[in-house]
Amino acid sequence: MKLLVTVKRVEDPESRIRVRPDGQGIVTDGVNYKMNPFDEIAVEEAIRLKERHGGEVVVVSLGGPAAAAELRAALAMGADRAVLARHAGALDPSGAAALLERLVAQERPDLVLLGKQAVDDDQNQTGQLLAGRLGWPQATFASKKEGLESPAEQAREPGLALSADGARLRVAREIDGGLETLELELPAVVTVDLRLNRPRFASLPGIMKAKKKELREVEAGALGADLSPRVVVRRLLEPPARAGGVKVADVSELFQRLRGEAKVV
Amino acid sequence: MATRPELATSLPLPPGGGFLLVPVGSERIRTPDDLNEQQREFYRVADRFSRERVVANADRIERKDYELLRGLLREAGALGLLSLDVPEAYGGLSQDLTTSMLVTEAMSRNGSWSVTFGAQVGIGTLPIVYFGTEEQKRRYLPKLATGELVAAYALSEPSSASDALGARTRAVLSPDGKRWILNGAKQWITNAAFADVFIVFAKVDGEKFSAFIVEKGTPGFTVGPEEHKMGIRGSSTCPLVFEDAAIPAGNLLGEVGKGHRIAFNILDIGRLKLGVGSVAGARNLVALAAGYARDRKAFGRSISEFGLIREKLARMVVLVYAGEAMSYRTTGLVDARVAASPAARDTPAFDRDLIAAVEEYAIEASILKVWGTEALSYAADEAVQIHGGYGFVEEYAVERIYRDNRVNRIFEGTNEINRLLIPGTMLKRAARGEFPLFARAQAMEAALARGELPRSGEGPLARERRLAELDKHLMVHVTRVAVEAFGPDLSEHQEVLAALADIAMETYAADSAVARALQAAGEGKLDPVAEACVKLHALEAHDRAWERARRAIRCSVTQPAAAREQLAVLGKLHDEEPLDLVALRETIVRATLEAGRYPLGWL
Numbered sequence: 001m002k003l004l005v006t007v008k009r010v011e012d013p014e015s016r017i018r019v020r021p022d023g024q025g026i027v028t029d030g031v032n033y034k035m036n037p038f039d040e041i042a043v044e045e046a047i048r049l050k051e052r053h054g055g056e057v058v059v060v061s062l063g064g065p066a067a068a069a070e071l072r073a074a075l076a077m078g079a080d081r082a083v084l085a086r087h088a089g090a091l092d093p094s095g096a097a098a099l100l101e102r103l104v105a106q107e108r109p110d111l112v113l114l115g116k117q118a119v120d121d122d123q124n125q126t127g128q129l130l131a132g133r134l135g136w137p138q139a140t141f142a143s144k145k146e147g148l149e150s151p152a153e154q155a156r157e158p159g160l161a162l163s164a165d166g167a168r169l170r171v172a173r174e175i176d177g178g179l180e181t182l183e184l185e186l187p188a189v190v191t192v193d194l195r196l197n198r199p200r201f202a203s204l205p206g207i208m209k210a211k212k213k214e215l216r217e218v219e220a221g222a223l224g225a226d227l228s229p230r231v232v233v234r235r236l237l238e239p240p241a242r243a244g245g246v247k248v249a250d251v252s253e254l255f256q257r258l259r260g261e262a263k264v265v
Numbered sequence: 266m267a268t269r270p271e272l273a274t275s276l277p278l279p280p281g282g283g284f285l286l287v288p289v290g291s292e293r294i295r296t297p298d299d300l301n302e303q304q305r306e307f308y309r310v311a312d313r314f315s316r317e318r319v320v321a322n323a324d325r326i327e328r329k330d331y332e333l334l335r336g337l338l339r340e341a342g343a344l345g346l347l348s349l350d351v352p353e354a355y356g357g358l359s360q361d362l363t364t365s366m367l368v369t370e371a372m373s374r375n376g377s378w379s380v381t382f383g384a385q386v387g388i389g390t391l392p393i394v395y396f397g398t399e400e401q402k403r404r405y406l407p408k409l410a411t412g413e414l415v416a417a418y419a420l421s422e423p424s425s426a427s428d429a430l431g432a433r434t435r436a437v438l439s440p441d442g443k444r445w446i447l448n449g450a451k452q453w454i455t456n457a458a459f460a461d462v463f464i465v466f467a468k469v470d471g472e473k474f475s476a477f478i479v480e481k482g483t484p485g486f487t488v489g490p491e492e493h494k495m496g497i498r499g500s501s502t503c504p505l506v507f508e509d510a511a512i513p514a515g516n517l518l519g520e521v522g523k524g525h526r527i528a529f530n531i532l533d534i535g536r537l538k539l540g541v542g543s544v545a546g547a548r549n550l551v552a553l554a555a556g557y558a559r560d561r562k563a564f565g566r567s568i569s570e571f572g573l574i575r576e577k578l579a580r581m582v583v584l585v586y587a588g589e590a591m592s593y594r595t596t597g598l599v600d601a602r603v604a605a606s607p608a609a610r611d612t613p614a615f616d617r618d619l620i621a622a623v624e625e626y627a628i629e630a631s632i633l634k635v636w637g638t639e640a641l642s643y644a645a646d647e648a649v650q651i652h653g654g655y656g657f658v659e660e661y662a663v664e665r666i667y668r669d670n671r672v673n674r675i676f677e678g679t680n681e682i683n684r685l686l687i688p689g690t691m692l693k694r695a696a697r698g699e700f701p702l703f704a705r706a707q708a709m710e711a712a713l714a715r716g717e718l719p720r721s722g723e724g725p726l727a728r729e730r731r732l733a734e735l736d737k738h739l740m741v742h743v744t745r746v747a748v749e750a751f752g753p754d755l756s757e758h759q760e761v762l763a764a765l766a767d768i769a770m771e772t773y774a775a776d777s778a779v780a781r782a783l784q785a786a787g788e789g790k791l792d793p794v795a796e797a798c799v800k801l802h803a804l805e806a807h808d809r810a811w812e813r814a815r816r817a818i819r820c821s822v823t824q825p826a827a828a829r830e831q832l833a834v835l836g837k838l839h840d841e842e843p844l845d846l847v848a849l850r851e852t853i854v855r856a857t858l859e860a861g862r863y864p865l866g867w868l
Contacts, residue, residue, distance in 0.1 A: 076306075201310055201313060201314060201344055202306075202310055203310070203343065203344040203345045204307050204310060204344060204345030204346065204348075204349070204358055205345045205358065206345075207303060207306050207307065207310070208303070208358070211303070
């Protein structure tokens with residue numbers, strides 16, 4: 001089974017994020033970067049599928065040369081090889097999906113796994129757009145009934161289960177009311193949610209081996225995908241500072257203020 | 266074969282204690298700035314494991330959940346964290362000492378775990394790595410590297426600990442020559458309750474000190490009850506009893522009568538690791554103390570605004586900066602010597618060179634052990650103090666750290682034993698003509714007689730460079746005075762030796778910190794906070810060294826006129842220039858509170 005997994009380089013959510021004075025981006029000084037945590041879950045699931053059924057895990061990233069670090073991190077976890085489609089500047093979900101479609105055409109995977117969204121701009125669209133472009137079945141928000149795996153949970157049936165003939169995939173996915181189970185014909189696109197698994201640590205030997213694994217770079221522009229943005233970011237703004245709260249003496253004053261000042265009642 | 270990072274020093278390599286012989290900054294030292302990307306990645310894995318698997322389970326560990334502890338060793342093994350010092354041929358990663366130390370640093374967040382881990386990868390595994398036969402390495406190392414087997418190291422006995430060679434445990438070869446029969450008892454054995462492999466020291470025929478590998482389940486070998494300890498309660502510490510315990514003849518480790526080589530060399534590495542780990546522990550405490558101080562309010566203000574709290578925080582940070590400088594310098598020296606070995610890895614010649622490299626820097630290892638563990642004790646004490654009443658209750662981590670760290674000053678050679686070793690080793694080497702201490706003393710005396718003193722030169726940190734030189738003068742001068750006063754009897758005057766050790770420690774710390782900052786300045790990368798640290802440290806270290814020098818003189822020279830003369834010489838070696846300590850402190854504390862942790866972190 002061949003698996004293609006996306007790995008996006010994102011700002012570490014624990015870094016302090018500030019908007020640049022010109023509103024055209026964020027201040028990158030002192031900001032740490034890491035692999036999108038949802039993608040990390042996708043990589044983990046892909047490696048587990050490979051461990052169970054054999055095959056190859058190819059990780060792909062779209063972006064600048066620095067994204068090689070996140071690809072190496074995925075290789076250190078156990079992915080087999082990496083492709084970096086080099087692209088400078090912003091890429092909206094539609095451009096990302098178009099690029100991924102080209103990479104899928106090159107790599108011809110049986111399954112594409114993506115994080116349900118990236119924690120930088122939280123768009124939650126790329127997987128769906130990609131499935132639409134490919135005309136493949138899709139399942140979003142792949143999950144498991146129980147979160148954060150204890151050994152007992154790890155032994156349970158995985159969130160993604162391949163059929164005996166290898167032609168279909170059963171996916172448990174999160175919906176508002178709980179979980180639903182879908183069965184997809186392969187090839188397919190699956191996006192993964194938080195509770196699907198707990199990603200492994202890269203091991204020290206894994207880090208050493210990752211240095212020797214193939215990391216192929218291609219120019220995104222040379223892939224022939226339409227990268228023109230459908231969504232343009234005009235300006236970024238800091239969220240307005242929260243006004244200080246006030247203490248009220250009693251319920252009637254609260255009501256007066258809600259009606260008179262806040263105009264919510 | 267793993268590639269080793271390039272040499273931190275150019276040949277010829279400085280000898281052990283060499284920091285006393287040459288001006289500060291004469292040789293390039295290794296610093297955290299020299300860590301390569303792979304080493305940083307290794308650290309990140311180790312640190313994440315330490316936080317998410319160890320610290321997150323601290324309460325269970327504290328309750329002696331040995332199933333968890335063994336499980337954590339296996340998890341660590343699966344990540345490769347147990348195999349940095351194990352050769353590749355036996356399932357290890359063949360990394361250098363600096364890289365191995367990085368993992369030790371990461372493991373220092375929890376005392377019980379770090380002791381368990383250290384007994385496994387350090388004193389438990391290394392005797393087999395360095396002294397084992399091919400057969401022994403093949404049998405034990407791959408499984409020790411994965412954590413499938415757990416190791417322990419049994420040197421101390423109920424009636425001998427510091428005097429390790431006074432061991433009473435005996436080994437006798439059976440008449441058919443096939444077995445060693447062990448009789449005796451061992452005490453304070455870390456990991457004992459669940460270890461599979463024990464490195465046990467015993468005297469063959471009651472005379473020849475030797476080492477043996479004893480497996481769990483050997484008939485006649487029993488593990489006694491758990492000790493109830495002040496700290497590191499989550500680790501196992503038990504006595505061992507041998508009653509006609511028979512082990513295969515092939516389980517002799519090294520040669521009969523050469524056990525002291527194993528015991529002392531392994532202790533040297535253990536001391537280095539403990540020193541480095543302690544500095545890392547102090548670094549963790551900066552975060553705990555700064556975080557608490559920032560949040561805690563008193564008199565309507567954050568207590569971090571108060572000068573006495575700020576002074577404590579600044580001093581902790583300064584110690585970490587100097588401690589890191591010594592740690593990386595020392596492991597860098599060992600690594601450079603090992604890298605210079607012409608022998609191929611995993612050959613007996615290479616192992617010999619590796620042992621020789623560690624032995625060469627035994628002085629530095631003892632310095633790191635004593636200085637590092639005392640810096641950690643200081644930091645833990647002040648961290649509790651900053652927490653006030655909350656520092657005294659179990660709910661806050663500093664309470665446990667305060668108890669856990671206390672044993673560091675006792676094991677791996679008490680700080681008293683190590684203090685004696687510092688000047689003792691220097692003098693022994695000087696007497697053998699291997700260390701030109703007295704030539705240096707003569708040159709200094711001659712210069713002093715001509716009225717020449719170390720002067721402030723030009724360039725960055727000129728004053729701090731001078732302070733480090735004054736410290737070296739103090740050390741060399743007072744050593745000469747003590748030797749002249751007592752001759753060979755000096756070894757009986759422990760208060761003088763301890764004072765000399767303290768001067769040597771302050772000197773090595775100051776010299777390393779100044780050298781670290783100078784190198785950064787040379788590359789245009791000297792952080793203002795680092796600069797403040799080194800300035801504050803150089804001055805305070807100098808004051809402490811001078812105070813100890815006075816004590817050594819007063820203990821050595823009792824004739825009043827001669828003593829007065831010697832104290833007058835010391836007067837010339839004391840720096841009396843003004844320095845705005847509060848401004849330096851503020852630079853450090855502002856950055857520390859802003860970061861909420863040690864502000865000069867290298868990751």
